[in-house]
Amino acid sequence: MSTDGTSPDPGPGPALVTGAASGIGLAVATRLARDGRAVTLVDRDSAGVEAAAATLAAAGAQVLATPCDVTDLQGLRDVVGRAESMYGRLAGVAACAGIEVLGSVLDLAPEEWQRALDVNATGVFNVAKATMASLIDTRGAFVAVASDAGTTGAQGYSAYTASKHAVVGLVRCLALDFGPHGVRSNAVAPAFVETPMAQRIFQDSPEGEADFYRASVPLGRFAMPDEVARAVAHLLSEEASYTNGLVYAIDGGATAGYYRPA
Numbered sequence: 071m072s073t074d075g076t077s078p079d080p081g082p083g084p085a086l087v088t089g090a091a092s093g094i095g096l097a098v099a100t101r102l103a104r105d106g107r108a109v110t111l112v113d114r115d116s117a118g119v120e121a122a123a124a125t126l127a128a129a130g131a132q133v134l135a136t137p138c139d140v141t142d143l144q145g146l147r148d149v150v151g152r153a154e155s156m157y158g159r160l161a162g163v164a165a166c167a168g169i170e171v172l173g174s175v176l177d178l179a180p181e182e183w184q185r186a187l188d189v190n191a192t193g194v195f196n197v198a199k200a201t202m203a204s205l206i207d208t209r210g211a212f213v214a215v216a217s218d219a220g221t222t223g224a225q226g227y228s229a230y231t232a233s234k235h236a237v238v239g240l241v242r243c244l245a246l247d248f249g250p251h252g253v254r255s256n257a258v259a260p261a262f263v264e265t266p267m268a269q270r271i272f273q274d275s276p277e278g279e280a281d282f283y284r285a286s287v288p289l290g291r292f293a294m295p296d297e298v299a300r301a302v303a304h305l306l307s308e309e310a311s312y313t314n315g316l317v318y319a320i321d322g323g324a325t326a327g328y329y330r331p332a
């Protein structure tokens with residue numbers, strides 16, 4: 071029952087998470103499943119998404135694994151159809167899928183620039199486009215994982231930074247366009263998070279790069295994936311019922327201002 075005891079409490083509604091096979095997306099899917107939501111896991115890594123779903127199902131969660139690339143809008147529409155025939159209209163969507171593309175304009179081939187925009191920016195557009203009608207029906211919520219590189223420049227990350235700025239701009243417009251329909255749209259903007267993506271970046275970087283970035287964080291460490299997942303789950307929940315159009319920094323203070331480590 072609801073808190074006033076007058077109407078049935080629908081509980082947390084069905085959710086869809088992209089990038090759910092690894093890192094932040096996997097942590098978000100795990101957290102939402104733990105909150106009692108039926109979760110549809112989307113990832114282009116078929117084996118990874120099946121394995122993630124099997125692990126969550128073994129822990130008692132209602133989960134559906136749907137291999138799909140977020141650059142494939144029709145594929146995403148089919149996924150939403152499958153998810154909703156199993157669990158009903160989506161009430162929460164977390165767009166976490168993304169790729170790292172490093173380099174300055176001189177380093178990058180045009181195809182690398184385009185790939186960063188296709189996956190990181192158009193991918194979020196596609197997820198919003200495939201799910202917004204459902205979220206309007208349920209008065210649900212949308213969260214995209216942007217980055218601190220969505221709010222500030224990042225040296226040597228030109229395509230990635232441009233793609234994440236696009237995500238932030240898109241989410242602000244979603245908040246304005248669909249707030250009147252009862253849909254809340256927000257972004258989270260993490261700095262480095264301990265995931266396979268961050269490991270790959272530092273493996274390919276000069277010696278000392280991880281230490282440099284860690285030292286730029288006033289809290290003195292990188293985030294754990296579940297610290298981002300908790301914020302995403304909060305923004306998708308009724309706890310955040312008046313939060314719309316926020317870009318939520320989860321960066322240990324890294325973008326709060328100039329910082330000189332002791």
Ligand SMILES: NC(=O)c1ccc[n+]([C@@H]2O[C@H](COP(=O)([O-])OP(=O)(O)OC[C@H]3O[C@@H](n4cnc5c(N)ncnc54)[C@H](O)[C@@H]3O)[C@@H](O)[C@H]2O)c1
Binds near residue numbers: 092138141166189215
């Ligand atoms: N790890 C960090 O330091 C960090 C910091 C800020 C923002 N982010 C963002 O967080 C999100 C998750 O990153 P992560 O660190 O968990 O990375 P990750 O590489 O560990 O996981 C990303 C997942 O997305 C999937 N994916 C990639 N491209 C896809 C596509 N086209 N279609 C469907 N699935 C696709 C991958 O298969 C993988 O399972 C990304 O958007 C990333 O840009 C990460």
